[in-house]
Amino acid sequence: MNISDFQRGSLPVCLSLLSAICISTAHAADAQKKEPWQLAQETEVWEPVPAVIQAPANAAPSDAIVLFDGKNLNQWQAVDGGAAQWKVANGALTVVPKKGDIKTKESFCDVQLHIEWMTPTQITGEDGKPLESQARNNSGVFFQERYEIQMLDSYNNKTYPNGQAGSVYKQSIPLVNASRAPGEWQTYDIIFTAPKFDSTQKLTAPGYVTVLHNGVLVQNHFEIQGATEWIGKPVYKAHGCAPLRLQDHGNPMSFRNIWVRKL
Secondary structure, X not given: OOHHXXXXXXXXXXXXXXXXXXXXXXXXXXXXXXXXXXXXXXXXXXXXXXXXXXXXXXXXXXXXXXXXXXXXXXXXXXXOOOOOOOEEEOOEEEOOOOOOOEEEOOOEOOEEEXXXXXXXXXXXXXXXXXXXXXXXXXXXXXXXXXXXXXXXXXXXXXXXXXXXXXXXXXXXXXXXXXXXXXXXXXXXXXXXXXXXXXXXXXXXXXXXXXXXXXXXXXXXXXXXXXXXXXXOOOOOOOOOOEOOEEOOOOOOOEEEEEEEEEO
């Protein structure tokens, strides 16, 4: 460096660079001095603290809304808003064929649902012929009255796979068939993320569903394509939170231990 460098102001620049190098070196030295537990603390997050709930075995979590506990239909109504006409006996809720679907009085958006269901042991019709395919003791649970997870006796019962138990009806085939025999209680544990719409009724985020059938994953965060339809392609139509709905498909399906957690 010559005298002209000082005149052009290079010395302050050099000093600044030297200072930065010294600080960086000091920080590196400090990091080397830290104990492992001190380094681990740097990635610990202490807030927010999750709320404490009770999650007893074989019972609804303490923050759940119990929709059916084996006693009454206080949380349910007919689709037209009248009284639900299904049968409650021996801790179970059973479809009374031709009395129509029932739905919850409360509306829901994103939820965790637990529901136990059983298909009848009777697998022949009045004519004595075997019930087969979709006639083999059929029902379903609809989220927001639009998006159905199929319930069906799929134990040794051939039908179209996107309509068997565990399917997102007519949209997604279950990963496996985890069905139990007729007369045995089965469980669904379902995580449902509701679709979102903007102020112009345009879809901004699709719905998603994860389903465990008897503890086995059968739908893994499936992107719902729209309302589940018997005929035609699924289409989204804007809506808000809406009730859960159980289907009367003409078969005496039974249900128990129904609860839901808002997410």
